Amino acid sequence: MNNYKLQKVLFKKVNKGVIVEEHLLVRSLIDKQCYILKRTDISKINAERLKEIENHLKQLINIKHPSLTKIKEYFIESQYLIQVLEYCGEQILNERLNKQVSVNLVCQYLLQLLFALNYLEIQQINVSLDLDTIFLNSFGSLRIQFDLLSHKNWKDEVKYLQQVLKKTNLDWESQKSHELTQILKSLMQPNPPSVQQMINHPYLLKAMFDFCKQQDLEAQAQLNQEKLIKEQTNNKRVGRASTSANQHRQKITQQSPTQRKNSKDRPQTNQQQKKKPEQQIKQQPIKNQIPPRPIRQRNNSQDIVINESILNQDLLMTKGKQELQELLKLYKDQLKESSKQYNPWLNMSEIKEITEYDTTTNLNQQA
Secondary structure (H helix, E strand, O other), rough: OOOEEEEEEEEEEEEEEEEEEEEEEEEEEOOOEEEEEEEOOOOOHHHHHHHHHHHHHHHHHOOOOOOOOOOEEEEEEOEEEEEEEOOOOOOEEHHHHHOOOOHHHHHHHHHHHHHHHHHHHOOOOOOOOEEEEEEEEEOOOOOEEOOOOOOOOHHHHHHHHHHHHHOOOOOOOOHHHHHHHHHHOOOOOOOOOOHHHHOOOOOHHHHHHHHHHHHHHHOOOOOHHHHHHHHHHHHHHHHHHHHHHHHHHHHOOOOOOOHHHOOHOOOOOHHHHHHHHHHHHHHOHHHHHHHOOOOOOOOOHHHHHHHHHHHHHHHHHHHHHHHHHHHHHHHHHHHHHOOOOOOOOOOOOOHHHHHHOOOOHHHHHHH
């Protein structure tokens, strides 16, 4: 804790009047970056269970997934387990779902949750997800934390997710919502489909495809806009240089031969007048050489706070963009794999077009 300075308390979890967990926004005194400090009360956990949690943390600290929150470090202080998590913003999924949402957005949340669970299964990490504190990054993607104290299974997590989604303003009577409801119900069966089977569901594959296509179109539109701005800027520079050259030629042609010959007698330009000989400066009286007044220093703490806030926002945007690209790669790899089997929801030529699209390559071609 000595290496972190508290900025503010984000929220607390209270059980029977006792704070069992709290999320604090802190700033590192070493790298000056913001982090989320998750402090959990472990006073009622026995030594064997605590050792199991520490083993999980050793695995989780090395994870790399666009939907899972990265753990910078962890330690035990008094009766608290403290996890220092990456800072990805302060908006929580539950708050976002209370606003107007679309079916496509809910599908994206479900897909990101499924991909996160699938990653944990592949890595053989048996931990629960903390669905109460899912944050959203700057691009609206999920940043899921881990619930190390619970033993929830996949069905419990889906049931909780159903309860959360039912509270949204989504029109559950529409055809798209009905299909999404059927997907969630299928997970509550005695023998529910696996996470990988859910990812390969035709409806979710179609949602995955639509999301990739939309993101690629937006990326291409942004590249075109940047190219247009660059061309307009270059044209303005060329135009100004051409106009200046034409005006200079016109001025010379209007002069008589005598004026051209006696060009040395022309009055000095403003730039030439500013250049005074060094001797003239040295010959000035001493009384005119008044020393400059000392500059009064002001308190720049407010400016520093504003600048740090801007830097944090820029950092969040950069990280969010990187996480979005990682998520798109996951989707496209899955679409490649799924397209090997016949699927009436997916057009093979469109799949090839989307999965082969590379923003970096397109950017290099336009440069």
